[in-house]
Each structure stands twice: as structure tokens, then as C-alpha cells.
Amino acid sequence: MSQMPFHTIAAIGQTGDGIQFLGRILAEAAAEAGLHPTLFPEPGVAMYGDRSAFRLVIGDHPALMAGQPDWLLVSRPGPYTWEVPNRLADSDRSGQQDGWILPAVQLATEAGFAKGALIVMLGSLSTRLEWLTEGVLIRTLKERLHDQPRQVSLNMACFRAGRSSQSR
Numbered sequence: 001m002s003q004m005p006f007h008t009i010a011a012i013g014q015t016g017d018g019i020q021f022l023g024r025i026l027a028e029a030a031a032e033a034g035l036h037p038t039l040f041p042e043p044g045v046a047m048y049g050d051r052s053a054f055r056l057v058i059g060d061h062p063a064l065m066a067g068q069p070d071w072l073l074v075s076r077p078g079p080y081t082w083e084v085p086n087r088l089a090d091s092d093r094s095g096q097q098d099g100w101i102l103p104a105v106q107l108a109t110e111a112g113f114a115k116g117a118l119i120v121m122l123g124s125l126s127t128r129l130e131w132l133t134e135g136v137l138i139r140t141l142k143e144r145l146h147d148q149p150r151q152v153s154l155n156m157a158c159f160r161a162g163r164s165s166q167s168r
Helices: 019-032 043-047 104-110 115-128 134-144 151-165
Strands: 007-016 037-042 052-060 071-074
Touching: 007 019, 019 037, 019 052, 019 115, 019 134, 071 115, 104 115, 104 151, 115 134, 115 151, 134 151
Parallel strands: 007 071
Antiparallel strands: 007 052, 037 052
16 A cells, blocks of 8 residues: 655744644644644744744655655745754755745735735645645534634635745
8 A cells, every 4th residue: 555655844933923823723624634634843943033934744644753844834934044953955956946925014014914924834735735626625624613604705815826926
């Protein structure tokens, strides 16, 4: 039986940005898609520099440890860098663009929900994750925000803005 490789998503942002909520939404969406998410919240980071972080490992079977991130979401990036210790240089990746910059707050504001910047980032990331479809996310948001249909609608507008931003 062929197994899907594990993929790790890491996110870091200011406390209060909803980073932990984003981790739960991604984990629940992965489960909704039939995958096995393992969420490693790192709320202790918030004590140092007012930051919050998580790592989410997704595969077709449970994971035991977080590993190196395949994708890193950074909310409110500053003059700091993200270092991955003990990582060997991979010559096959030289010249390959590993990241993209997204005007998430601007796109969220244009979508009618300025606080939806992280959902815009999620929409952008979904263009690289075949399991993270609009249908999966809307079911997850409806479950999580069941008594707030307007919030579901606003979040989905931000998700769509993030998905379409890749063509800008």
C-alpha cells in the first residue's frame, strides 16, 4: 500500500492574530478531507516577543513528530528570519522560489473582512494543497462557526480572495 508523504505546515504570528484558530481550522479541514492531521500548537512562544505558533503534520496515517515544515505562514513579518537548524543544503532546490508574499490584509479588506488576513493566506496556500478545497473549508467553517453564518460568508470571501491572488 502506497502512503502519502507527510506534509508539515508551520505558522507564526502575533498573539491574537488567530494563529491557533488557523491551526485548528486546517486540522479539521484535513480530517474532513479524510486525512490524518496532527496539530502541535506552540503557544509558549507567545511568552517570548508576543508570538504564537503551530506545526501541523498531515498524512494518510497518524504522525508522531512535527519534522521540518514544507510551508511556513508568517503573519506580520518583521526584521527577523526563520531558521531551520540542522538542515543540509539541497542543491536540487537552488534557484527555486520557495515562498511568496501576499498582501493579505489588503485582500481581506477588499473582500469585506479586514480581520480575515489569515484566511486569505489559507486560500493562497490552498492552491498548493489539493485536499484543501473550498467545499472542505466551508464545511469546516460551518461546523466551527455554526451559529454565525455571516462569519462563514466573510471567511469564505477571504479564502476566495487568497485563492485568486495567485493569478495577480
